[in-house]
Amino acid sequence: MRLNGWIIYNGHLPGNKFLDFAEWLQKAAARKDVPAKIWKNNELLSFLTADEVILIDDDEQLLPNFVIFTDKDIYLANQLEQMGVRVYNCSDAIRISDDKILTYQALSIHNLPIPKTIIAPKIFMNNVEVDHATCDKAVTTLGLPMIVKEAFGSFGEQVYLVHTAQELKEKVAMLQGKPFMFQEFIDSSYGKDMRLHVVGDEVVAAMMRTASDDFRANVTAGGTMESYQPTPKENEIAIAATKAIGADFAGVDLLFGADGHPIICELNSNAHIRNMYDCTKINVADYIIDYIVDKEK
Template sequence: MHGWIVYNGHLKSPKFLDYAKLIQEAAHQKGISMTIYPNHELLSTMSGEGMSIAGTDTTEHPDFVLFGDKDILLARQLESMGIPVYNSADSIEACDHKGIMYQRLAQNQLPIPKTILGPKIFIKTDDLHLTHLQKEGEKLGYPLIIKEAYGSFGEQVYLVHTKEEMMKTLKSIHNRPFLLQQFISASYGRDVRLNVVGDQVVASMLRYSEDDFRANVTTGGKMEPYSPSVEEEELAVRASKAIGTAFCGVDLLYDEDEQPVICEVNGNAQIRNIYECTGINVAEKMIEYVIEQQGKEGEKDT
């Protein structure tokens, strides 16, 4: 088998290419060749004759693609050409837009913080009509969380303590999709990341920060290995299934009764930190999963 790995070539952090190289090496150890492409080298082209990929030597289609990016239209283009994509374009979109993500988790009656989606505003304006949103947001209690729908690594997340802070933040971000969310204060600066592959949690770690409400390592958090309970593992797998991911990172918060609450499902969860923390190479588990799925597809064809 031969596959492609797609990452975003315009993001300057080396972690994105590192993610691709970890997967490439894991595949090589299984005898599978993988070509790494930045998304800007794979151009989706369409005409009355159908769809294709241009921009590089892609005349030979891969057997599958591991998609480490959020270029949803490119992922959808590849799928439309009959190429299996992991994760699917639909699940990438659901993880990328936090509003869609929380809707799907709620539809499956999974524990999440109380959440209110902000209205679509489109433009930057001083004429804001947010009285209803403000009143509903105050029911969540202060402090509360404001999240932009698009964001990663704990960025675009704001903790506000008063009505004045809330309105100041909304005036700054209102032309972008956003939501208000209950703050799980008992989990201040603490969460658990569980990496799910298929139907299993394959690695997990506790993340914590001594001076930030976010526990992300990118924002300065620390990490240590964590042994999840059966219930935590089942919850993480259910969250992955609700979103439709083949593999993901599920972040859990804990309420005042130490019950887990799903913070987010990350379809492009970075795997270097958890490798260094636990010694478990999630990339190997991902490749094993793809081999299994490709084998099943081969059996269907015969």
Template sequence: MSQISCWIIYNGNLPQKKFMDFAQWTAAAAQKKGIRPHIIKNNDLLVMFRNGQSFLAGHLKDEMPDFVLFGDKDIFLARQLETLGIPVFNSADSIEICDNKSHMYQTLATNGILFPKTIIAPKVFGELQDESHYETVIREIRFPMVVKEAYGSFGMQVHLVQNEAELLALMKTLKNTEYVFQEMVASSYGRDVRINIVGGKAVASMLRKSETDFRANVSFGGKTEPYTPTKEQEDLAAACAVAAGTAFAGVDLLFGEDGTPLVCEINSNAHIRSIYECTGIDVADHMMDYILRTIPS
């Protein structure tokens, strides 16, 4: 019986250490399970169309793996790999949902999942010419409010707005960038819970706290500590993963005013070093076990 092989795909245009670290970390987990991993840049695999058909172009196009661990957000490449019949984790559809916060919140609402009051900014082409919608936004969301760009990771592209002048200035700066307006949950200022879900179950959890920023992300100085989630928190995080269709997800939860957990966001490409360093739990081991149970034998 031949050894199971996998591709671990990362973005070749993101040279930061943390992206390669995720690829190497999961490759090591694969090897521990007897899987032969191959770390590949997304720009080594190009989606090509010819004569009404689609292909992979590049020097790896004839070496198909048993599955792909997709550590990137190149949705069209992920979908092309699925078209070739290769199991992809996470799926292209689930990455697409999580990658765009407007899409993500709309999906959560469709599934009745609780998150802070949110308004999707209307579509803008070029410069912002008509700002009349801001009156509705202020009336419904109130200050202070959080403005989240639709695309962004690690707490980046998230802005705290204190008043009308700041809001109008930011709207003009963002122009035709997609974004959402969201109420700030004061009871969760500078703290949240990250729960890693694998195969619909919580496998690791940590509390993140910041003394200096409304965002609890480690990238902005947040500190972590092991955390035992309540059943309500675990169930909510698992429901998020199901709604988004993710095999694995890092779900961030806020502490609501009355103690009710609220969803901050779902990460389909959650990095796992920090939660390992915090809890000693290697989420990648759980990911590989799940994949081996799932892929055709």
């Protein structure tokens, strides 16, 4: 039986980079003679009754053999799984990856190297008096400067470097109602990190990212990139981290530890691949499609 798939991206996000990612995957699938239809998530409505779990769409198409889910709409991903469709990455991997607190908990349980992290106690609403004893304990445990990182965010935009206890208390007051964490600052990796793209049991491409005037190295935030040859240890950690969150493929960001050992910064289950291609001339989409075709045999 001939394979066919869907590629789903978010139809409400601005810009073309999300569609661009889907189109790269679609072209890679075509090179393998695997038809793959692109859908916006808002074109597929999850419909539930006491008797059925289905999708409402305009074309009433038959379900595919597989779905590549480039979005974070875990409810739609879970709906597809309930309908018997194999989703890459699965909804649980997307859920863990999207929530950085859950990510660090999964990595810690597998004894993988992460920055020392304190999870901020949950606050349900704004305009309440914050218990500053939490900040004091964070400073005592982690020192200053430190990182304050929101659980949800992309492109480094919800990550903050704070230098003083007062600045920390002001930042915590601003984040009321949002899940976040306090984290050790790895100063040996100031303005630089590495992105390793894992597919299955292999690191298929890697680059180093550097920023001249920011502690974050994200290319979207102005960092530069160059091709990078990871060490065996870096490869091992990136692959183990991907498996720890239950993902089939992921972009794994590693920091340069002071002792030369890599430290996991973040994982992205939907890591875009154009920058990686521009930097390394390696098309990660081809590896993802090869992996899926092999799994679906």
